[in-house]
Amino acid sequence: MTRVFLRPDDLRDLVTEQLGSDRRLVGLDRLAGGSKKGVYRLRLDDQTTVILYLWAAGENYWPPTPVVPDDPFTDASGAELFAVNHAALTAVGVRTARLLALDRDSRYLHADLALVEDLGAVTLEALMEQDPAAAATPLSTLGDALRRMHTTLGPHHGKLSAIAQGEAPQARSTEDIVADRALGHLDAAAVRDARLADAHERIADHVRRLRQAVIAREEYGLVHGELGPDHVLVTPAGEPAMVDIEGLTYFDVEWEHAWLQMRFGAAYPALRPVDLDLHRLEFYRYAQVLSLIEGPLRIADTDFPNRQWMLDLAEWNVTKALAALPFG
Structure with a gap:
């Protein structure tokens, strides 16, 4: 398949509504490493950054496999799982990226997405x-x-x-x-x-x-x-x-x-x-x-x-x- 990744213009409404009309996107970097979702760093004009997770078909490299209902490790991807799991980790005091916004209704793009705190690039x-x-x-x-x-x-x-x-x-x-x-x-x-x-x-x-x-x-x-x-x-x-x-x-x-x-x-x-x-x-x-x-x-x-x-x-x-x- 021909993969088309996000461009800055795709995110204009998201940035305005979720990050403020006084902030402007000046850079978009697609980060390497993801195979099931897209991970992007949004660079804003006030020198801050946030991370965008995008669960879109064009970002998922894995071919389809049969879903086994009681196997929790199959099909472990998506905004719903992310939201529920994020809450569970927060409840037990485990550090993860702070959740800034979640869209499971494709309001901004033709896919689910989440905006989260940028934790930096040091693994x-x-x-x-x-x-x-x-x-x-x-x-x-x-x-x-x-x-x-x-x-x-x-x-x-x-x-x-x-x-x-x-x-x-x-x-x-x-x-x-x-x-x-x-x-x-x-x-x-x-x-x-x-x-x-x-x-x-x-x-x-x-x-x-x-x-x-x-x-x-x-x-x-x-x-x-x-x-x-x-x-x-x-x-x-x-x-x-x-x-x-x-x-x-x-x-x-x-x-x-x-x-x-x-x-x-x-x-x-x-x-x-x-x-x-x-x-x-x-x-x-x-x-x-x-x-x-x-x-x-x-x-x-x-x-x-x-x-x-x-x-x-x-x-x-x-x-x-x-x-x-x-x-x-």
């Missing part, structure tokens, strides 16, 4: 690489925020908006959802990679063995869902603030920590995690490896601008998936 990931000493305090503060989230418990798993509306189905356990997701990712990835096709049954058996070692439970914490140091901005005041919050859900905290261990690496212990079920953690870690093969291979079939990065990510995880298999 925790960059700070960890460039100045590990300066990253120590934001890491510790982030660990405090995660513990508040992971000890905010609920009796049901699912997207917060669905739970609030009484629509979150509970037919399957979280571990069964993850097992089915993992096997689905395996099936889809095996079509694209001969090594996975050859090892399909061994990988599927390994998923089932990991699933069988998990003891059932029915208490779920508030998790971001895909939190890496690139999804944390460090404000000029040194505060870590979570972004890309549409995937927030009630789920097993081991899902979050499997991801955190992978993304934070040697810095992970600085987050001082809550107690975890090690069997569940190992199972979820392997399921995420399969997800990080299937998803990148799928988006690499589109016009996503950083296709090679996705292919390299998939290759890295193919190696991990095969290396984890027992011999024989």
Whole structure:
């Protein structure tokens, strides 16, 4: 598809009505990194800036996939999820961008949008690489925020908006959802990679063995869902603030920590995690490896601008998936 991105003239009414008739847009920068929504920095004539999130079809690089009703990680995008999740994080004292305006009625553009505080351009990931000493305090503060989230418990798993509306189905356990997701990712990835096709049954058996070692439970914490140091901005005041919050859900905290261990690496212990079920953690870690093969291979079939990065990510995880298999 031919993608047409925002131009300054598209935002004249939005700026006037939401930011004031005495302010004028003098610059518009489309920020890199988003794959499901557009992220733009609006530069105003009073030297201030705000961020625009735009949930439009032309901003979403992901090809459609079947929506599984009780899988909270499918179709985790949109202004409604953003608004509900933003309120939930604010309620438990987790720093995120202050919400300035929300439009779910396409008043200004032919899509939902949100205006939020500009937290700056410094990610925790960059700070960890460039100045590990300066990253120590934001890491510790982030660990405090995660513990508040992971000890905010609920009796049901699912997207917060669905739970609030009484629509979150509970037919399957979280571990069964993850097992089915993992096997689905395996099936889809095996079509694209001969090594996975050859090892399909061994990988599927390994998923089932990991699933069988998990003891059932029915208490779920508030998790971001895909939190890496690139999804944390460090404000000029040194505060870590979570972004890309549409995937927030009630789920097993081991899902979050499997991801955190992978993304934070040697810095992970600085987050001082809550107690975890090690069997569940190992199972979820392997399921995420399969997800990080299937998803990148799928988006690499589109016009996503950083296709090679996705292919390299998939290759890295193919190696991990095969290396984890027992011999024989």
